[in-house]
Amino acid sequence: MTQESAIKIFEQRNIRTHWDTEQEKWHFSIVDVVGVLTDQPDIQGARNYWKVLKHRLKAEGIPIIRDKYMHVCPQYYPRIIQSLS
16 A cells, blocks of 8 residues: 555544645545544445435535545535534
8 A cells, every 4th residue: 555545544444545646635535534424334324425415515506526536625614514413
């Protein structure tokens, strides 16, 4: 496992990551993060939670950007955090 694609541990759960050398920043798997923050028992539960949340965010007009990585603009982070709590 290299720095470019490493597994991080958070609260004894694996978070998949990728280092973007062009932008010089880490990208984290949103499914893994959602799974940890919502205490999902398995990856399938986290995938389903993200799928439903993504549709709700799109319905509210919050853009989900899918380029090299799927992400949401930082200005919408408070709304996403609110949805996860």
